[in-house]
Amino acid sequence: MKKYRILLLLSLTVTLALTGCGKDKEKDAEIKETPAPVESTAPAPEESDSSNTEQAKSDEPPEEGMVRSAMTNDWISPETASARPIAVMFPTDKGSQPQYGIGSAGVLYECMEEGEMSRQMGVIEQWQDLKQIGNIRSGRDYYVYWSQEWDAFYIHWGGPFYLREMVDRSDVDNLSAASVGVPGNSSPALGSEAFYRSDPKNPTIHNGYTNGEKLTAAISALGYETAHREKYYQPDHFTFATVSEPNTLEGAPGVFDAKKIDFSKIFTTTKTSLEYNEEEGVYYKSLYGQPQIDKLTDKQLTFDNVIVQSTYWDYRQDNKYLRFTVKDTTSDGYYFTRGKGIHITWKKTSDNEPTKYYDDNGNEIVLNTGKTFIGIAQNGREIIYE
Incomplete structure (x- = not known):
């Protein structure tokens, strides 16, 4: 490993x-x-x-x-x-x-x-x-x-x-x-x-x-507005690959294998982890070494995309409460999909602006259709993969 x-x-x-x-x-x-x-x-559990x-x-x-x-x-x-x-x-x-x-x-x-x-x-x-x-x-x-x-x-x-x-x-x-x-x-x-x-x-x-x-x-x-508010909503959030031509990360800068993604150095209590299922093309999520389940469906959580967003952090003045930087143009992380991974950087400069992620060539990463897990990592804590 x-x-x-x-x-x-x-x-x-x-x-x-x-x-x-x-x-x-x-x-x-x-x-x-x-x-x-x-x-x-x-209410009785019911499939969503x-x-x-x-x-x-x-x-x-x-x-x-x-x-x-x-x-x-x-x-x-x-x-x-x-x-x-x-x-x-x-x-x-x-x-x-x-x-x-x-x-x-x-x-x-x-x-x-x-x-x-x-x-x-x-x-x-x-x-x-x-x-x-x-x-x-x-x-x-x-x-x-x-x-x-x-x-x-x-x-x-x-x-x-x-x-x-x-x-x-x-x-x-x-x-x-x-x-x-x-x-x-x-x-x-x-x-x-x-x-x-x-x-x-x-x-x-x-x-x-x-x-x-x-x-x-x-x-x-x-009296809340139920439709997206144009003043605050930017629908251009992620960039996706087509279903027929998914992003396999083949040829991506610095690509590496990542069948298992271990957050135990980041989330030290839950020891969050994800494992790639080759046949289904998704990552299965676990907490405490056990499958994380949605009781409505009795199914384990799965994700097509996994993002590690390394983030500057510190403490408030009482040295007890954490602070995380959500707007930055200098921090990095990783993107995982289809059993592969690459190093990325991320940018966000205003409150309602989507966070954008880029590969090491400066191109916005292309996600695969499906769900995305974003693990916010404290700078200085390790992500482990194999």
Whole structure:
């Protein structure tokens, strides 16, 4: 097995760093602040309507009028393409597994928070019919910036004090089960009616959920725009290869084999990993050495594209809460697909601008149709592959 250290590329011109939160305060925000309605029973698990099917992966639309998804390049309806997705905060704790609806995410981000624990954010296009989504945990402000790239509704269960400034911005539409940054505050949070506890008598950090029907009603009640807002949304996010001529990375600068991708030096608690399935052409994702499952489908999470985004980070003044730079033009990472990998750089210069990724020749990378996993790595931590 070969180890490759992600290059540490820093710049004095980096303009913005964002942060994480402390575990004790997080529990206060998520357990004590429980204004969300509760239900005695959770909806029965039901298979989700995933667009990532063999029919969707074709150069010809399966039905007249269908268009390409900016997120996955799958064929979707014009109504889905014009509608705003949701960006949901999913935990990685052992006790929170398995989760519902996470497999429907076209893009899944994973990044460290405090206490050497990572957290995930799933961006989901076709969410309206999902019968159960979660469990859901608290937000972090750097995740909000990534959700803004997709003009998504940000879905979370409260969050630390520094999240307040971000979710109060006029361009951010969020729904939260708990008030942000005020431990013990029982006042209703924005959109809290969309959330429930699967066991209302035992409000733990692992049993908070929502669903498509509740989110639809809450979004309507809040008066949020449901169609993509032209002022904030840039659909030119990823560049995709055609289905008939996928990107095999053959001839790419510095290409190498990568059948196994090991994040254990980056996500030290979960030891996130992905393994390539040659027959299916996708990477299967695991946590704690076990398959990561979506309970709605009982299927393991798979990805056609894997991006490692090396990112400058530091601590806030209390030396406890993490900050991550989301806007930069100097940092690097890796791109993996079809059992191969290359070194890349990434750029993002404004809040709603998509993050762009480039190979070592300066060309924008070309993704394959399907889902993408983006692992945000702290500069100086290794990605391991073989």
